[in-house]
Amino acid sequence: SSQQKKDQMPDWSDYRGILVFVEQRDGVAKNVSWQLLGIGKKLADKLDTALMALVIGDNVEHLANEAIYHGADKVYLCEGPELKDYRTQPYSRITLKLIEDAKPEICLFGATGTGRDLAGAIATHVPTGLTADTTQLDVEPSPSRLLMASRPAFGEKLMATILCKNHRPQMATARAGVFEALPRDPERKGEIIRIENPIKNEDIATKVLDFIEKKNEVNLEEAEVIVAGGRGLGAPEGFKLLKELADELGGEVGASRPCVDAGWITHEHQVGQTGHTVRPKLYFAIGISGAVQHTVGMADSDVIVAINKDPDAPIFQFAHYGIVGDLFKIVPNITAQVKKR
Ligand code: FAD
Numbered sequence: 001s002s003q004q005k006k007d008q009m010p011d012w013s014d015y016r017g018i019l020v021f022v023e024q025r026d027g028v029a030k031n032v033s034w035q036l037l038g039i040g041k042k043l044a045d046k047l048d049t050a051l052m053a054l055v056i057g058d059n060v061e062h063l064a065n066e067a068i069y070h071g072a073d074k075v076y077l078c079e080g081p082e083l084k085d086y087r088t089q090p091y092s093r094i095t096l097k098l099i100e101d102a103k104p105e106i107c108l109f110g111a112t113g114t115g116r117d118l119a120g121a122i123a124t125h126v127p128t129g130l131t132a133d134t135t136q137l138d139v140e141p142s143p144s145r146l147l148m149a150s151r152p153a154f155g156e157k158l159m160a161t162i163l164c165k166n167h168r169p170q171m172a173t174a175r176a177g178v179f180e181a182l183p184r185d186p187e188r189k190g191e192i193i194r195i196e197n198p199i200k201n202e203d204i205a206t207k208v209l210d211f212i213e214k215k216n217e218v219n220l221e222e223a224e225v226i227v228a229g230g231r232g233l234g235a236p237e238g239f240k241l242l243k244e245l246a247d248e249l250g251g252e253v254g255a256s257r258p259c260v261d262a263g264w265i266t267h268e269h270q271v272g273q274t275g276h277t278v279r280p281k282l283y284f285a286i287g288i289s290g291a292v293q294h295t296v297g298m299a300d301s302d303v304i305v306a307i308n309k310d311p312d313a314p315i316f317q318f319a320h321y322g323i324v325g326d327l328f329k330i331v332p333n334i335t336a337q338v339k340k341r
Contacts, residue, residue: 021108021115023114031181035180043137043138058079064077080197094199107119109174110176135159220278225250238287238327248339254276273292282305298318
């Protein structure tokens with residue numbers, strides 16, 4: 001009786017569907033947006049509900065179509081010159097109004113600078129809870145339809161699953177590279193619904209003057225090729241070999257944690273449980289043993305090439321191609337071969 005009442009969920013039957021925010025800059029979407037549609041589709045199918053996307057920007061209709069090709073059933077599109085660059089105030093105003101009108105039960109954003117900013121601004125206004133930086137998303141089927149949003153907690157020592165029982169929508173930001181996008185299917189059909197742009201320039205308190213790219217920024221999540229090194233490199237100089245190969249392949253340099261802990265390379269290069277989760281087309285694991293804390297961050301790469309002098313190194317269980325031998329001989333050889341192409 002009174003316990004039963006306590007356990008009873010409020011009636012959320014007005015709230016249906018999953019909404020994914022499609023993040024873009026200059027008309028180019030961040031990959032995380034398609035990855036969110038990929039996981040969003042799985043959740044929507046489990047709940048037997050619609051997958052919706054929201055695209056905001058200037059001249060971004062092509063992204064609304066792309067969202068459909070990547071799994072969205074319905075795309076809300078709001079365009080205008082005032083919306084070209086992301087700013088909290090106009091973007092959150094449009095998103096809040098859509099949440100009010102469309103009443104999605106779940107809203108997903110990339111755990112990027114923009115996604116974190118927008119999701120936070122919205123959650124405080126709705127108001128609802130927001131689980132930040134999730135790495136696993138699942139749903140309980142009806143009747144609870146609860147989003148089970150999981151993320152590393154307590155210094156990454158355990159996974160915490162966070163539920164939002166008393167508010168709707170349920171909101172989460174998700175790490176880039178963790179979820180898989182659906183294969184792009186230009187035959188997929190969906191509905192595009194235009195939202196009138198309610199924003200006038202004079203409504204916006206901030207103005208974007210310029211974008212200054214951070215120098216030497218590593219973008220592991222978006223990289224198609226990653227050449228990663230581990231303790232087998234022996235010293236910071238070892239990374240020069242990897243950089244040379246990465247530059248030839250148009251890729252980025254990754255690292256295992258001991259190299260970061262030893263100060264051989266900065267943390268932004270770290271792959272794994274306490275670093276980045278990546279899924280490039282090609283991942284080189286060089287002088288990396290293949291500890292689970294490393295492989296959770298890279299095992300979903302399309303092609304993995306491992307180079308290790310120990311034939312029993314666990315990394316070979318994950319590798320599509322394995323080369324047993326001394327990395328200091330093998331890597332310069334590969335670089336030379338690539339240069340010849
Ligand atoms: P090692 O395990 O020492 O392996 C070095 C490899 O290099 C060996 O297999 C060796 O055979 C090979 N080798 C040596 N010399 C050569 C040579 N000349 N040519 C070819 N091969 C050679 N680790 C991460 O990477 N990312 C994380 O995010 C991460 N998070 C962690 C979080 C927690 C809570 C904990 C406890 C650990 C975490 N770790 C993480 C550490 C992880 O457990 C391993 O210790 C680490 O991944 C091992 O790094 P490694 O493979 O570079 O080194």
